[in-house]
Amino acid sequence: MAKPILKWAGGKRQLLDALYTRFPEEWNRYYEPFVGGGAVFFALEPDDGVINDSNARLMNFYEQVRENPEPLIDRCKSFRPPEAEPDPGRPFHETDQNGRDIDCYYYQQRALFNRRPYGDRELTDDERLEEAALLLYLNRTCYNGLYRENQSGGFNAPIGRYDDPDWVREGRVRAASELLEGIELRNEDFESVLEEIETGDFVYCDPPYEPMSPTAQFTQYAADDFDRDDQARLLEVAQQLDQRGAFVVMSNSGVLRDRYEEAGFEVKLEGARRAINSDGSSRGEVNELIATNVPADRRGCQR
Ligand SMILES: C[S@@+](CC[C@H](N)C(=O)[O-])C[C@H]1O[C@@H](n2cnc3c(N)ncnc32)[C@H](O)[C@@H]1O
Incomplete structure (x- = not known):
């Protein structure tokens, strides 16, 4: 089910x-x-x-679940715990788009996720997959699991505290992917x-x-x-x-x-x-x- x-x-x-x-x-x-x-x-x-x-990012998420469940799962498996050090090999490991200090991995992923509303072009296929993976990661690690945007469309929920957050959810992603096969997705x-x-x-x-x-x-x-x-x-x-x-x-x-x-x-x-x-x-x-x-x-x- x-x-x-x-x-x-x-x-x-x-x-x-x-x-x-x-x-x-x-x-x-x-x-x-x-x-x-x-x-x-x-x-x-x-x-x-x-x-x-x-919500465009939500509907992109369902599209990725339907079309690319295994790459999505693999990408989610590669994320680090929210309190870990920012990844120095990726953008926003020091400051976010607004120049604020990034103090842990969670806030770096949040800044990466927030590139869409600040950008002026369509996302590529890889970026769409990345955005869906980030949405799931942030949803499972943010405070209270609350999806919240500011007036410019930036996701702004702070980090949550969980003993053992599961940001991969592979069983659910696979089951949802099958169900979504017969469903039209619109935004x-x-x-x-x-x-x-x-x-x-x-x-x-x-x-x-x-x-x-x-x-x-x-x-x-x-x-x-x-x-x-x-x-x-x-x-x-x-x-x-x-x-x-x-x-x-x-x-x-x-x-x-x-x-x-x-x-x-x-x-x-x-x-x-x-x-x-x-x-x-x-x-x-x-x-x-x-x-x-x-x-x-x-x-x-x-x-
Ligand atoms: C109460 S929530 C739905 C919750 C859902 N039933 C669930 O179980 O999670 C309302 C949703 O409506 C969306 N929404 C807001 N304005 C909308 C609009 N004009 N047209 C379509 N969707 C809209 C929001 O993005 C939000 O996801």
């Missing part, structure tokens, strides 16, 4: 059972336009579908993915959540925020999909309950525990909503 390879903010492992009871029993094509770490995708193991995310805004949906297709949407209170911060996955206009746009798209006969299930924070109900979706609140918060605090129960348009007599995913 395939499993997620990356830890990702907003991961849905704890919500899986609650989601399954609102998913359809059967569908044609599977679409997940905000795939992130793919907890639902890997659990469902669809053999036909589209996964998408606006677009969610709306463009949803344009082609047909009757009987199933769309699971897990966007960045609306903050629980006006003062709460959005969890920042990427340099571009997902703001209130995007939330409204998603709801409009979801209504169009419903009219086209697609099954639509969405998760979000409980504050949007009324808006989803007014849009015609059946809404249930769940007290799921968030795996990661941006500041590492308040890991308690939070209200999440699951909205579905799947008729009660057609629900019951058996995965």
Whole structure:
């Protein structure tokens, strides 16, 4: 069975059972336009579908897992422990792009990973593989496994402290590679993915959540925020999909309950525990909503 390879903010492992009871029993094509770490995708193991995310480095990672699993594993095996000395044979062993001192191997790899947003050309195939390997390495060794970018698109999570971090994950990479063979990978805004949906297709949407209170911060996955206009746009798209006969299930924070109900979706609140918060605090129960348009007599995913 395939499993997620990356830890990702907003991961849905704890919500899986609650989601399954609102998913359809059967569908044609599977679409997940905000795939992130793919907890639902890997659990469902669809053999036909589209996964998408606006994070280019994440989608490059899945492409490399699918196309080049063994080179990716080999490259990951060659990384050193995060606290080791920087590799003197590679760039950024003394300072990063901003001239800040590099004090260990982790920060050198982070600077290497961050070359993409500061560069002005397409990456070569080798660089794409290298970037995917670095994403996995940093995801497994950074503080709290949190993928976080600054406003210029630079990954800026600090080093984490783990007893025995596994940044190779070869079993998971191989299983995911097989699963991804039948799947189309896209790196677009969610709306463009949803344009082609047909009757009987199933769309699971897990966007960045609306903050629980006006003062709460959005969890920042990427340099571009997902703001209130995007939330409204998603709801409009979801209504169009419903009219086209697609099954639509969405998760979000409980504050949007009324808006989803007014849009015609059946809404249930769940007290799921968030795996990661941006500041590492308040890991308690939070209200999440699951909205579905799947008729009660057609629900019951058996995965
Ligand atoms: C809540 S996370 C998804 C988490 C995922 N369900 C998991 O299990 O890990 C939301 C994702 O939406 C992506 N995203 C943000 N804005 C987007 C947009 N306009 N279109 C597509 N994806 C977007 C983010 O990069 C992030 O990976």
